[in-house]
Amino acid sequence: MEITFYKYQGTGNDFVMIDDRSESFEVTDLALISKLCDRKFGVGADGLILIRNHQDYDFEMIYFNADGSQSMCGNGARCAVAFSAFLGIVKDQTTFLAIDGKHEAVLENGLVQLLMGEVDGIESRQEDFFVNTGSPHHIRLVEKVSDYPVFAEGKSVRYDASYAPGGTNVNFVEPIAEDEIFVRTYERGVEDETLSCGTGVTAAALVYGKDQDAAEIKINTLGGKLSVKFNSKPEGGYSDIWLIGPAEQVFKGQIII
Numbered sequence: 001m002e003i004t005f006y007k008y009q010g011t012g013n014d015f016v017m018i019d020d021r022s023e024s025f026e027v028t029d030l031a032l033i034s035k036l037c038d039r040k041f042g043v044g045a046d047g048l049i050l051i052r053n054h055q056d057y058d059f060e061m062i063y064f065n066a067d068g069s070q071s072m073c074g075n076g077a078r079c080a081v082a083f084s085a086f087l088g089i090v091k092d093q094t095t096f097l098a099i100d101g102k103h104e105a106v107l108e109n110g111l112v113q114l115l116m117g118e119v120d121g122i123e124s125r126q127e128d129f130f131v132n133t134g135s136p137h138h139i140r141l142v143e144k145v146s147d148y149p150v151f152a153e154g155k156s157v158r159y160d161a162s163y164a165p166g167g168t169n170v171n172f173v174e175p176i177a178e179d180e181i182f183v184r185t186y187e188r189g190v191e192d193e194t195l196s197c198g199t200g201v202t203a204a205a206l207v208y209g210k211d212q213d214a215a216e217i218k219i220n221t222l223g224g225k226l227s228v229k230f231n232s233k234p235e236g237g238y239s240d241i242w243l244i245g246p247a248e249q250v251f252k253g254q255i256i257i
């Protein structure tokens with residue numbers, strides 16, 4: 001059996017992308033998903049995304065981490081929007097469904113702007129913070145993030161008993177300017193540092209800009225630049241949270257099973 005796949009990357013967060021409007025991909029085959037994402041034995045990717053039809057939305061994005069677990073993926077969603085435009089399912093704007101609910105997106109000037117779900121608030125955890133942006137994110141502000149032991153510290157926080165059993169993603173954030181940060185992320189489900197994490201940089205931007213009414217934070221990651229815009233709600237929490245950045249198709253191939 002052969003499955004046509006495409007490979008997409010969004011600031012270096014990379015995904016195997018499959019047009020599964022026929023619903024022929026076996027979503028319970030987690031061994032296949034993790035094999036396809038394996039960088040030695042498969043295509044290699046941080047995650048795998050299926051695009052399916054949905055009666056109430058332009059499409060549904062079904063996202064799997066490299067280990068087969070599921071959560072919301074911000075960069076993956078931006079890539080899924082670009083892929084859906086490539087397939088002719090959408091044009092320059094869309095409303096689609098992901099695991100955390102409805103999202104809107106706009107394609108403009110080569111960038112995908114993704115409306116994230118509203119965030120209720122930011123939890124303080126001693127010196128650090130926790131935010132759920134569709135996926136769970138621990139945020140730690142650090143100096144000199146380029147020298148920070150992201151893998152070792154990230155893994156330790158990811159498996160901290162206080163986050164059991166689901167665990168958390170872990171982001172290390174260096175302030176660069178009043179409206180700019182550098183973010184490095186240890187991702188659960190990949191169990192490694194990735195070059196960029198969309199839900200993670202969104203959480204980091206909320207923590208960094210939390211005291212501003214309306215903010216736009218520029219984000220640097222190892223894989224490129226993103227930006228996050230949001231409004232602080234007077235009653236608490238955050239709305240109109242937009243994650244903005246590039247999403248690129250890098251190749252096409254056939255998976256042979």
Ligand SMILES: N[C@@H](CCC[C@H](N)C(=O)O)C(=O)O
Binds near residue numbers: 075135190194
């Ligand atoms: N890379 C993603 C986040 C993917 C989900 C995460 N690993 C989790 O399991 O929570 C992004 O761009 O948001």
